[in-house]
Amino acid sequence: MLLGLDIGGTHTDVVAIGKDGIAASAKVVTNHDDLLASVTGALERVFSAIDVAAVDRINLSTTLSTNAIVERTTEEVGVIVSAGPGVDPQAHAVGNRYYAIAGSIDHRGTEVLPPAEGEIQKAVRHCLKNGVKVFAAVSKFSTRNPAHENRIRDIIQGNADFTTVGHELSGALNFPRRVSTAYFNSAVWRIFNRFADAIESGVVAHGIAPAINILKADGGTMPLAVARRIPVESILSGPAASVMGIVALCDIVEDAVVLDIGGTTTDIAIFADGAPLVEDGIELDERATLVRALKTRSIGIGGDSILAVSGTSVTAGPERRGPSMADGGSAPTLIDAFNVKKLAAYGDTAASEKGVRALAKKSGRSPEDLAGAAIDYAMRAIKEASDAMVRAINEKPVYTVHEVLEGKTIVPKRLYVMGGPARAFSDALAKRFGLPITVPEQYAVANAVGAALTHATMDIELFADTERGVMLIPFLNVNERVSGSYTLEHAKKDAQARLADHLAGLGVKSAECASEIIEAASFNMVGGWSTTGRNIRVKCQVKPGIVKGYRVG
Amino acid sequence: MITAQNKLGLIFFPAFDWAISPTHPEREERLLYTQDQLREEGVFDIAGVTEYKPLVASEEDVARVHFCLPDVASVITESHLISAGGAIKAGELVMDKTEQKAFALVRPPGHHAMKVVHGNRGFCNINIEAVMVERLRERYGPLRVAIVDTDCHHGDGTQDIYWHDPNTLYISIHQDGRTLYPGSGFTFEDGGPNARGRTINIPLPPETSDEGFLYAIERMVLPILTDFKPDLVVNSAGQDNHYSDPITNMNFSAQGYARLSELLNADIAVLEGGYSIQGALPYVNLGIVLAMAGVDYTAVREPTYDAACIEQPRNIMPFIKKVADEVLAAYFNPSGERGMPGNYDVRRKGVFYDTDMIREEQVESIMICDECAGTLKIETSSSANPLSLCVEIPIGACDRCRDEGLRIVHEGKKKKGKDYAHIVLINRRDREYVRT
Ligand SMILES: [Zn+2]
Ligand SMILES: [Zn+2]
Numbered sequence: 010m011l012l013g014l015d016i017g018g019t020h021t022d023v024v025a026i027g028k029d030g031i032a033a034s035a036k037v038v039t040n041h042d043d044l045l046a047s048v049t050g051a052l053e054r055v056f057s058a059i060d061v062a063a064v065d066r067i068n069l070s071t072t073l074s075t076n077a078i079v080e081r082t083t084e085e086v087g088v089i090v091s092a093g094p095g096v097d098p099q100a101h102a103v104g105n106r107y108y109a110i111a112g113s114i115d116h117r118g119t120e121v122l123p124p125a126e127g128e129i130q131k132a133v134r135h136c137l138k139n140g141v142k143v144f145a146a147v148s149k150f151s152t153r154n155p156a157h158e159n160r161i162r163d164i165i166q167g168n169a170d171f172t173t174v175g176h177e178l179s180g181a182l183n184f185p186r187r188v189s190t191a192y193f194n195s196a197v198w199r200i201f202n203r204f205a206d207a208i209e210s211g212v213v214a215h216g217i218a219p220a221i222n223i224l225k226a227d228g229g230t231m232p233l234a235v236a237r238r239i240p241v242e243s244i245l246s247g248p249a250a251s252v253m254g255i256v257a258l259c260d261i262v263e264d265a266v267v268l269d270i271g272g273t274t275t276d277i278a279i280f281a282d283g284a285p286l287v288e289d290g291i292e293l294d295e296r297a298t299l300v301r302a303l304k305t306r307s308i309g310i311g312g313d314s315i316l317a318v319s320g321t322s323v324t325a326g327p328e329r330r331g332p333s334m335a336d337g338g339s340a341p342t343l344i345d346a347f348n349v350k351k352l353a354a355y356g357d358t359a360a361s362e363k364g365v366r367a368l369a370k371k372s373g374r375s376p377e378d379l380a381g382a383a384i385d386y387a388m389r390a391i392k393e394a395s396d397a398m399v400r401a402i403n404e405k406p407v408y409t410v411h412e413v414l415e416g417k418t419i420v421p422k423r424l425y426v427m428g429g430p431a432r433a434f435s436d437a438l439a440k441r442f443g444l445p446i447t448v449p450e451q452y453a454v455a456n457a458v459g460a461a462l463t464h465a466t467m468d469i470e471l472f473a474d475t476e477r478g479v480m481l482i483p484f485l486n487v488n489e490r491v492s493g494s495y496t497l498e499h500a501k502k503d504a505q506a507r508l509a510d511h512l513a514g515l516g517v518k519s520a521e522c523a524s525e526i527i528e529a530a531s532f533n534m535v536g537g538w539s540t541t542g543r544n545i546r547v548k549c550q551v552k553p554g555i556v557k558g559y560r561v562g
Numbered sequence: 563m564i565t566a567q568n569k570l571g572l573i574f575f576p577a578f579d580w581a582i583s584p585t586h587p588e589r590e591e592r593l594l595y596t597q598d599q600l601r602e603e604g605v606f607d608i609a610g611v612t613e614y615k616p617l618v619a620s621e622e623d624v625a626r627v628h629f630c631l632p633d634v635a636s637v638i639t640e641s642h643l644i645s646a647g648g649a650i651k652a653g654e655l656v657m658d659k660t661e662q663k664a665f666a667l668v669r670p671p672g673h674h675a676m677k678v679v680h681g682n683r684g685f686c687n688i689n690i691e692a693v694m695v696e697r698l699r700e701r702y703g704p705l706r707v708a709i710v711d712t713d714c715h716h717g718d719g720t721q722d723i724y725w726h727d728p729n730t731l732y733i734s735i736h737q738d739g740r741t742l743y744p745g746s747g748f749t750f751e752d753g754g755p756n757a758r759g760r761t762i763n764i765p766l767p768p769e770t771s772d773e774g775f776l777y778a779i780e781r782m783v784l785p786i787l788t789d790f791k792p793d794l795v796v797n798s799a800g801q802d803n804h805y806s807d808p809i810t811n812m813n814f815s816a817q818g819y820a821r822l823s824e825l826l827n828a829d830i831a832v833l834e835g836g837y838s839i840q841g842a843l844p845y846v847n848l849g850i851v852l853a854m855a856g857v858d859y860t861a862v863r864e865p866t867y868d869a870a871c872i873e874q875p876r877n878i879m880p881f882i883k884k885v886a887d888e889v890l891a892a893y894f895n896p897s898g899e900r901g902m903p904g905n906y907d908v909r910r911k912g913v914f915y916d917t918d919m920i921r922e923e924q925v926e927s928i929m930i931c932d933e934c935a936g937t938l939k940i941e942t943s944s945s946a947n948p949l950s951l952c953v954e955i956p957i958g959a960c961d962r963c964r965d966e967g968l969r970i971v972h973e974g975k976k977k978k979g980k981d982y983a984h985i986v987l988i989n990r991r992d993r994e995y996v997r998t
Binding site: 113117119150181185295296297406409414530534540544 | 563564573574575576577578579580584585589590591594595597598599601602603604605607613614615616618639640641644808840844845848852857858861862863864865
């Protein structure tokens with residue numbers, strides 16, 4: 010049996026799914042001051058309804074790290090960077106203990122200037138004296154040559170509780186993002202690990218030893234052991250859980266738009282050929298990171314968006330002033346408008362009538378007219394936002410003649426809608442989008458279902474330079490010598506094999522480790538007029554997906 | 563987070579699947595390390611810097627500018643249309659005011675491609691700046707344009723295309739033609755009879771360093787631009803003046819290039835040459851991008867930079883000051899014979915296409931006119947194509963020049979097959995681009 014738990018802003022949802030479908034589910038109010046209590050409370054509710062011994066796996070989506078960062082309750086981090094020439098590293102300063110030390114590595118991974126050991130030692134001493142116990146070591150081009158980051162870590166080692174080294178977070182090139190991601194990782198390291206300890210001991214207390222995984226923003230999971238080392242990957246996984254829920258509940262095979270409609274917002278996700286699109290790095294606390302995430306966009310339109318009239322225009326949201334009048338609220342909202350237009354019959358429809366009529370009277374309209382205009386406004390806003398997303402994806406720069414001329418263009422063929430107001434919105438949305446629409450039955454627990462059924466994801470970048478004779482997979486800490494005969498084919502094979510080995514070592518089932526090559530290029534390097542070697546780059550991923558054999562809905 | 567002072571659009575198109583030949587300088591690898599550097603520096607995350615996909619230029623965009631023989635499709639590949647499309651995208655972003663500035667980091671380059679195209683010369687098939695400028699003029703109406711070419715090689719193609727256009731000021735700063743391909747670009751080359759002083763050449767001696775280049779910008783280029791008052795300044799941003807470039811002999815640095823970009827304050831920059839792909843391009847491009855965006859670039863430095871090694875020899879400044887006198891005279895006091903309006907001014911040219919090993923002979927005639935840029939007639943033959951007739955009726959052509967252009971084509975058609983293998987007409991006044 011697979012358990013999925015999603016800590017949301019309002020509720021914490023949990024489901025237990027067996028081969029025959031949902032065996033149990035529970036919803037408890039999220040206690041923001043004690044997330045652990047919310048988690049254990051929700052788990053206890055489900056544990057009491059099933060055979061605990063049958064639980065194979067627990068997947069958790071937690072807002073713990075996100076909240077700590079947003080609420081600035083994280084731990085102080087000593088950030089030590091070696092940047093060398095280029096953009097001034099002070100432009101990327103983060104936290105109160107940021108030290109840019111001398112040292113530089115170029116784009117090929119060649120050391121230009123060794124790291125200034127004296128400066129590192131001084132920075133570490135200064136941090137320790139001020140009670141700093143966690144560090145982040147980041148150098149420019151560390152994914153081409155991790156020597157400086159490793160050297161900084163070696164100097165810190167023994168004096169600190171934990172040090173994040175930038176190249177182990179991602180193989181991507183982006184020094185400023187590497188700095189912020191490493192900083193956030195160390196900043197939430199302790200709080201996350203305490204949480205992990207508590208979860209583990211709580212589960213052990215039931216006499217079971219299921220695999221425990223943490224949800225990531227890219228829609229996949231990572232084993233708890235990995236999450237303990239890179240807790241930053243657990244941030245902003247909430248929207249991803251819902252999107253993966255839709256994948257579990259519906260059989261999506263084409264280009265599609267997925268909408269998750271809540272009280273105040275609608276989250277939009279775009280699917281290409283049935284797979285959710287991932288973006289390379291999300292922003293957190295106004296800083297860009299290297300944390301990959303499902304491409305989602307949130308707009309301020311939801312069931313409780315308040316209706317407003319100004320002059321001849323009628324709007325809805327982004328403001329929310331409590332629930333709809335149908336739900337006992339004091340001001341009419343979109344849900345009330347749907348009730349008035351008889352597109353829904355939710356809660357107290359008479360209260361909806363009354364509220365909308367009062368607002369309509371003030372502006373000299375009929376209630377139907379006002380409700381229609383508000384729904385129109387909301388549908389248009391959702392459509393425009395999703396069109397803009399599709400356009401941006403289709404406009405994404407590409408770098409080969411082939412891709413410019415033959416690149417895939419996304420054209421959504423179907424709309425998938427979930428969330429509380431999904432049913433009420435569905436007809437109006439179908440009309441506005443001009444697309445067939447699917448509203449899955451169990452949309453209310455889609456987020457927890459998504460959490461339960463999604464599997465491990467991982468993406469790695471392999472870089473090889475046969476002139477220098479090196480092959481690196483920074484994320485897996487692979488750094489090996491290769492000969493001049495190393496080719497793109499070797500690199501592709503190596504990338505997939507190393508990724509599979511790594512996942513297997515973490516206990517991920519081999520059926521869930523199928524990886525795909527998403528980018529592969531080999532450039533002949535030329536010195537004078539002859540070839541001196543090959544510069545090879547391979548990107549490989551286990552993409553987000555749903556485990557087979559458990560499909561619900 | 564860094565914020566740009568100028569909203570900057572970047573069109574980055576490295577054509578990772580296109581090369582002239584596997585070990586040619588113009589190969590797949592050329593912009594690889596530049597992309598690595600820009601990504602690692604987080605350039606695409608700077609608030610106000612946005613990356614765009616190139617457009618694909620149409621054959622008509624090319625036919626509006628060039629006389630391609632035997633036809634457009636025969637002298638280009640798709641990569642040329644995308645490279646030109648990258649420049650067009652940069653131009654449109656600025657004209658539409660979506661961005662304040664734009665930089666097209668595209669390949670292959672274009673500034674050696676002349677009015678008539680029989681093949682590839684100096685790594686160029688079509689002139690991507692001219693294809694952009696003429697599409698902008700077609701779409702947005704008349705524009706006064708200044709093209710400042712800071713590639714190390716004389717931009718003889720751009721010069722040839724705009725030789726007769728009084729509304730386009732072409733300024734080329736380059737290594738002295740006596741010491742480098744293509745061997746032209748002297749101060750006395752200052753434009754045709756209808757556009758005297760609208761072509762300006764600034765030849766600099768080998769080993770010119772930051773001091774000499776910035777002097778040329780501050781004392782020659784900027785005063786001329788101030789006087790010309792262009793609607794649009796385009797920088798043909800070649801990077802082969804760099805001290806590490808393998809095929810040239812100059813001593814310019816990444817800091818120098820960044821400072822040059824800041825001073826020039828171009829609306830649009832388009833990458834041209836530059837073949838020190840590891841030692842120069844990553845840093846020069848970073849410097850140019852930061853300078854255009856108005857972001858501090860003072861810490862950009864090549865790993866191999868050594869000020870003492872590239873110090874400018876003493877005898878260079880006096881030489882450059884002499885060039886300055888000639889340059890300013892060429893613009894402010896252009897001299898030279900000019901025939902009577904209504905008559906033709908004729909010149910003969912031999913053109914060599916080094917990449918494709920084609921030899922071309924041309925007889926070029928321009929109608930001297932006070933009312934417009936004058937109708938242009940070129941009779942051309944080469945080792946690739948037999949004698950052909952090319953006629954251009956310029957934008958805003960007067961009635962006489964338009965009628966004259968149509969007459970020449972009409973006469974030519976009678977002789978087609980006998981005298982002319984191909985006849986190509988560019989009629990900008992009526993937007994007709996025909997070949998027979
Ligand atoms: Zn050049
Ligand atoms: Zn005329």
